[in-house]
Every structure is written in structure tokens, then in C-alpha cells.
Amino acid sequence: MATATGKNAKKTNKQTDTAGTKSSQKDGGSYQAKDIEVLEGLEAVRRRPAMYIGTTDARGLHHLLWEIVDNSVDEFLAGETDRINCTLHKDGSSITVSDNGRGIPVDKHPKTKKSALELILTTLHAGGKFSDKNYARSGGLHGVGSSVVNALSTEMIATVRRDGHEWMQSYKRGQPTAGVKQVRRIRGHGTTIFFRPDDSIFRRTKFNPETIRQHLEDISFIHGGLKIFFHDETKGETHELHHPEGIGAYLEKITTDGQKKSVHEIPFSTEKDDRGNRIEVVLHWTEATDEEVRSYVNGIRTHAGGTHESGLRTGVAKAVKNYMDVHDIKAKGVTVTNDDIREGIVTIISVFLGDPMFQGQTKEKLNNPELSGQVEGLIRPGWKRGSTPTRRLPTRSSAGSCSPPALAWPA
Template sequence: MTTSDNAPESGPQAENVPHNYSESSIKVLEGLEAVRKRPGMYIGDTTSRGLHHLVYEISDNSIDEHMAGRCSHIQVKLYSDGSVSIADDGSGIPVGPYSHSNPQLNGKPTVEIVMTVLHAGGKFDHDSYKVSGGLHGVGASVVNALSEWVEVEIARDGKLYAISFERGIVSEKLHVIGERHKTGTKVQFKPDPDMFPDTEYKYDILQARLRELAYLNPGLTITIEDERDGKSESFCYPEGIAAFIKNINEGKNLIHEEPVYFRVEDEALNLVVEVAMQYNDSYNENILTFCNNINTIEGGTHLSGFKTAMTRSLNTYARNNNLVKGDSVPTGDDLREGMVAIVSVKVQEPQFEGQTKTKLGNAEVESFVNSSVGQKLASWLEEHPADGKKICQKGVMAAQAREAA
């Protein structure tokens, strides 16, 4: 592993973002026992899915830095020795001495605590991160526990630091290896073959998720590079999920050219909803939902709020424009024929339910999404009457076909 060529460099910093990510931001909830005994409790399983989840646990930390306005570029690199690195230009994991009532933790470098204590991280401190991604949220310490070795480089406070671990235990203490006036973190690790039957990373699996993350975080550049065969790609989508919709609908016959897009933020509730939708001439609906960048494949309150508002707004517009004939009122299913939509919410305290913990349960999200989508979609329909009529007419025809069947 090189220490200077690949060291993270910082990008543009957003204005008016919290800069109080420091040693005091790190909250310790419990120790790092039993991870190697019961890895499935922490990463789901030790199949290929769990193996790739290790990368996401580290990249999620970088995404959190981006959402806090402190990171603009993430680089993922696959090495021929089976290791992988994730580097960002965020503010760098704090390195100063950690203050804690437990004498075993007190005074240790904060990065060592982050890497060796379960649930020790800035994600649990809302002053550092308003919103945090990651389904399991166990972060770097679990990756450390399940890796043969981990090397961390941190650029912060004008210096470049390094610390190393073997199977979760410090093998080389934190030390300065040079000067660096930019900031960032690089974590390189090799999954432990004692924990994972298959330790080979698949480029295509990582590429698909990293591309998805780039769509969900407009303006963030994510690069993936594979040393094994020389492949590399870079993703950045200033249009965000609107570009995601265009990609899904590529090659299809569209009902309207430009996707519907809007974003609503409620600072008091710490909630954000982003919606993009576009119709094609098919009979299928395709709705993708996300909460804090997690694909909520079982849906949840954000999906139900979206569906309710969409049905209400389109039916109101259809009635007001005399598009509904007789008693043939389109149902939600009728109005979603041919619709491709993405609903992405950012929630400070997400509650996940369901078999795979991928169903959002927060009640306040449903009413927020319902009212936000209702208002924004009604405005869009008024501003785009030709497209609005085409969308509603497709739903009316679906209702008539259903009733005639």
C-alpha cells in the first residue's frame, strides 16, 4: 500500500455546514465482542453479499461526510492481493486523544476507538451528522474485526497519519507519516478467509451500487478502479435521480420527455424527500424507494405517502380538466401504468421493519411525503398542461380497459 500517491485529497467544501466533527463527536455504545463469533448479526451473512457489505460499511461513512457537506469525491480500488480501499476527501477521522470514563478507552487515539469499538462513531451524534446512511450502521469496527488486516490513513490538521490492525487488534499504533494540507480518510482492508468462504470482490456488484449512490447524491463523484484487470469508471450525476430515471427509461417510448422532479426539505422535522417520475407507454409500474441511500425494497411509509398523493393529485387534475368520463374513476394502479418513479427520503432516525429490515416504518414520513408530493405534483401539472393531460389520459384508458375486461 502506498502512503502518498493514493492519499485522499479534499474537494470543495459546502457553505454553512456543521464543522464540529471532532473527538467529542464520537459516542461509544458498546464493545466489539462476538463479531467474529456471530458475523451474521452484524453484516447479515458471510456469503458474497456480506463480503461486499464490508465495502458499503466504509463507503457509507464517506457518503455521510458528503451529506454533511464535507466530501465531494470517493475512490474505491480493488487490488490484486484481494484487498480493497475506500478513500474520500472528507474531514478525516479524528485522531486526537479520546475522553471517556472507561480507563481502557480514555486517552486512546479517537481513530483507534472508531476502528475497535462497536457503535463508536459520529453517526450517533446529531451535531456531526444530521442524517446517516447504512442499514446495519456498525461501520468500520466490524470491517476491522472481519478483516485479515486493515490500514487506515488520515489527512487532517496538516499531517498525514497511519494506523494498522490485524483481525481487529492494533498492529501498528497511530503515527505521523508526512505532511498533508488537504483532508480525507483512506481505509484499505483484506477480508479474512477464516470468516468468508469466498473473498473475491466482484467488480460488477460494486459498480452497480456505487453508480446508484452517485445518482442518489448529486454532485458527488465516485470512482471505481480494478487493479486486477485495469478497469475503471467514474460516476457523477448533477441531475441526481432525474438522471437515474432517464437511465432506466432509455430506449423506451416516453409519454413526456422530461422527468417530473422536485425536492422538499423540512428543517424542523429533519426530513427531505426527493421525487423523480416519468411515464413510458408500457403497462408496468417501476417504483424504486430509498431511505438514507438504502434501497427499501419492501417499501414503507414513504412509498404509501407517495402513492396516496399521486393518485389524489392526478385524479383531481383529470376531473378539473374533464378527462374522466362518467363513473370511470382511475384507481392508483390505473394511474401508475407505465410510470417509472424514484422516491428518496433522508430521515434522521429511520425505523426499519420487515423480513430484511428494508421497509421504512416512520409514521411522520408518510404525512410529510403525502403533503409534499401532493403540493409539488399539483403545481407541476398546472405548469405542464399538455404532459399532465397525456399522463391522466393514460390512466383513464387503463381504467376503461380494466372495466371492459
């Protein structure tokens, strides 16, 4: 058997060492157990904020406020509050949200032995909305909203009024700076949250007053019985936002704001409670050429749509086509597409669900599979009832517009 000697032996040893190194690298190399990081508490939120609020630009900044406001809206949905105050302070970078709801519990949690207030504001997935015991319908589902806002704020102060006393706790970047304190005896009930976003997380921490006002006004239309007061200290203005007439008035507003002219006087509107889900739809056609749909789930705007929007679009298209077939309304030499039918339409759909399946913490898309069929089933029968205003269907064909079909609105 031949053996390597001299230079050949050194070369062989070097090759062996190199091979061993490569083998070691494949087996893990310097990647060891000590390299594994365990992020405690809210540290993960601060390390990867986009996972929880989508982005750290202006949209993510305002999302912090939406999370706090949504908690107060959930109290309204539970029948426990009728008023929300939102104050943008003079610095433009800090906000206070207050309601007259039940007030966050402050007593000790039986398992953690911490105050429920501290638990909710400093712990991910801690909250009272995982079952329908306290909230039959709510926007907050994951128990992370308030704690995420706390983690991404240099300062937060929570004030709770309940059980005849006022309680308070302060925080810095998600960590309590003191225990929950009983401040004074007081009448009334509710929760007040003050927070200041962290300028080491966000590119800019100045809130846009008009963005806030528009968002709060949208909420006041969706929840007709809710009164919202927006105090803008940067301009010395107060806006009372209260629209008991609901989404019908909202449709009129966004149509007017968009400088669109409706082609009929009475909008299509329908609503239904279906297997625990409440669905409300209002729409009309305009002389515009675009399609505008605003969808909401438990009062939260679903910018990316979802199954409720797909059911709406399908239902409208099928209802109109069915009406045209039944009444033998045909466009000579023109094929009417679903896009043609929905051209110029302005729609608001609001659904209230006991168990909404949102895509991600920012809740911009709804994934409940049953909603598509429920919404479609609500829309299609609507064209069989009521009066019959008309709408000339647009077409992209050079043949011109087809004959105007009569569309029956619900009574």
C-alpha cells in the same frame, strides 16, 4: 400406616429418584451460570455476522464495502469532501476506499483513553453520528458500520491525514496489531481504509466489479456534487462517476437501461424541505406494464421500501383519482384501481433526514411514520400546477383502456 418393604421399597425409591431427576431437570438441570457466554468486543459480530450485514453470501460481502463508502458519503453530506476513490485490487478480494474529508480523529478519547481512530474501528456503537453536532444528516447512525467491517476482515489498514500528519493503524479480525502510529508530515486531509474480507466468514470473497460500479454510479446521481472514481485493477479500468444533473438524469438512465419508452417528454419532478426533512421526487409513466420505484434515505438505497414509498404510492394514486373526479373523466364500465394508475410508472424518491429510523443495521427499510404524510402531501398538490401531458391509464378489464386523463406536472 403402611410402609414399603423389599422389592416394593426398591421400586418406590427408584420412582422417587426418577421423579427427583425430572424435577431437577425442570428446575434447570445442568444449565448453570457457568454455561452463560459473554462475548467481548467484536466477537459477537464474528459469531453472528448475519445480524449485522444480513447474510454472508455475495450480498453481505458487498455490504462491507457499502458501509465504508457510506462513511465517506457522510463527509460529503457534512460539506467536508467532494471526492471518493474506490479501488478494487488485482486479487479481486481486497478494496481501498479514500476520501478528502476531515479525517477520523486520532487523539485520545477522554473516557477510554484510547485513540478515537482505534475506538471507532474496534468498538460497537462508537462514532460521531449519534447527535447532529458533526453530522446533521448521515447514513451511519448506530456506530457499528466500520467496526463490523473490521471484525469480518482478515486485514484492515486505516490511514488518516489530518493536523499536518499522516497516521496509521492496522488490524486483524477486528483486533489492533499495533498502536496508532504517526507516519510522516503531510499536507491535506482525509481517510483511507483498506480491508480484506475473511474467507472463513464468507462463502466467496471475490467482489463483482460491475456490482460496485453500478452502486457507486447510483450514489453519484443521488449526490450530484460528488465525484467518485472507481479503479478496477482486475480489468485495468477507471470509471469517473459524476452526475451534477441529479436524479432527473438518473430517471432517464434507468428508463433507458430498462428498455422502457416514456409516454411523455417532461417527467414529474418536485422537491421540498419539510420540517428539517428534504424530499425529492421524479417520475414518469412508460409503456411498460410493471411499476419500478427506487427509494433512498440519506443516499442509502432502501430496497425494502418504507414509509416514504408508501406515501409516494398513495399520493400518486389519490392525485390522479382526484384529477379524474374534478374533470369528470370516467372509464365507462371500468373501475380504475391504484395498481392501474401506477402501471408503467418509473419513480425515484430521495429523502434526507436528520433522524432516520431504519429497520436493522442493513438499513433496507425506513420506518419514520411522519414521512408517509409528508411525501403524500408533496405529491398531490403537484398535479394542480404546470402543463398537462397525458397518459392513457391501463386497465386489466376486458373493456379496454379508459379515456386518457390529463395529468398536470409541477412547473
